[in-house]
Amino acid sequence: MPELPEVETVRKGLISLVKGKTIAKVDVYWPRIIEFPEIEIFQQQLIGETIETVDRRGKYLIFHFTHYEMVSHLRMEGKYEYFDQPRPLDKHSHVRFIFTDGTELIYHDVRKFGRMALLKKGMAKEYKGLLQLGPEPIDEDFDLLNFKQQLKKSSTMIKPLLLNQKIVAGLGNIYVDEVLWLAKIHPEQPADTLSAQTVRRLRVAIIEVIAKAKEAGGTTIRTYLNALGEAGHFQQELHVYGQTGIPCSRCGTPIIKIKVAQRGTHLCPHCQKLKKV
């Protein structure tokens, strides 16, 4: 499900529901979800561990336990669900954390793309996926000069470049489309052809869209009872994503959908013109 705002909403849900709980047992039903260590070690090491807090970096969740840290990525459809008492598992429940008080946290993932990795305390920051992440899309971390330089170095289309997490962390298919609409940039515009002024506008758009979506609790596309982070309402503020055929809120031209780097891409053909350089 998640891009940065949704993962942040899940993080808050986890803090409010499972912070301070101690693990009694871990069940794993789809082994590939656990990247490392081996399943038995993963299960063994977590027994008796207490959840001290849950952090986020980009789209990754970082669970801080007493002696370990767990990096968790939800990829396309991963969800955490919390239950007060044991209940029958459905076919898409792949990992179950049972706490000493009888409550449980279930990792649910229809497409099984999500991953978890357990590392020793203090070692999560060495996890490969976290090492290659760009800055958080907030004013304090996201440096304009550096952003400009990175874009100048690449002739790749701006959309796939923003999706790769290395220049800035946390954007996915929904928010990239929204950001490019707000900044009036065509998704296929080569990064190194953006003017200094456009890059400045793009940076502000990224910060603004992510901040607003975080405030709204993310975008909810499918509703799932009990799933943490499914209460968002940013879908009411989308201008292009999923709005094919609907008039652009700025100019009235119908929003179109095209394919860019194999991803469905929404844009206003009037506001977002490809600029020849």
Add this chain to the structure above:
DNA sequence: AATACTACCTGCGTGC
């Protein structure tokens, strides 16, 4: 080194 394509999975809607 940077870039593009594919694999990883399941379910749903569409068109024949």
Add this chain to the structure above:
DNA sequence: TGCACGCAGGTAGTAT
């Protein structure tokens, strides 16, 4: 109804 196909909020591995 059945079936093939394309599509879905993402990333890692592989080939060029």
